[in-house]
């Protein structure tokens with residue numbers, strides 16, 4: 001079992017290394033995550049920017065078995081539908097098949113995560129694209145800080161939204177007032193296996209345009 005004293009040196013990991021090796025770690029041990037570790041990574045999460053510096057965020061750290069069970073149940077409900085869509089995509093793709101297995105493992109064990117963070121925002125989202133972008137964009141930088149901080153100390157974490165398919169049920173589970181919107185759910189725990197490693201993404205050149213969409217000079221270089 002790891003405790004803060006043993007892992008805190010990880011925070012000095014070079015930022016680029018943390019970014020290149022941060023990936024969804026879904027298989028977690030049941031060993032507890034101590035308060036000091038939890039507070040340290042959440043403190044780093046709250047160093048993120050928000051629209052107008054509003055900092056309209058709330059974080060629920062769920063350790064209660066009943067609440068974790070309810071979140072796991074919500075996750076299983078939407079995963080039972082989403083799984084069919086993902087299964088179709090696998091079609092011989094080993095990487096996609098491994099991801100499917102990991103998501104299934106997480107669905108089967110979510111309530112055993114030592115702690116589940118639910119990142120929330122004040123407000124309820126908006127109708128105009130700009131307001132919506134600013135609303136949801138005011139929690140994801142904090143979530144990414146959280147993921148990078150967890151990665152640097154070797155604490156497993158994965159961003160999920162499947163448990164939030166019903167805002168009503170999520171609100172009821174967490175006793176959230178109507179004015180608070182849950183946006184992301186992040187189970188945390190020490191990885192069952194090695195956990196982190198190089199992540200794979202599309203080459204930058206495939207998604208980079210100069211001045212106008214479609215001007216792919218970097219692809220041609």
Ligand SMILES: Cc1cc2nc3c(=O)[nH]c(=O)nc-3n(C[C@H](O)[C@H](O)[C@H](O)COP(=O)(O)O)c2cc1C
Nearest residue numbers: 022023024025103106158159160161162163199200
């Ligand atoms: C907005 C968002 C929602 C996500 N929701 C889920 C989810 O509900 N369940 C899940 O297992 N992973 C979820 N993920 C994680 C992605 O599947 C994962 O980041 C992606 O497959 C890349 O995996 P990797 O980081 O391990 O390479 C989500 C990621 C994002 C950015």
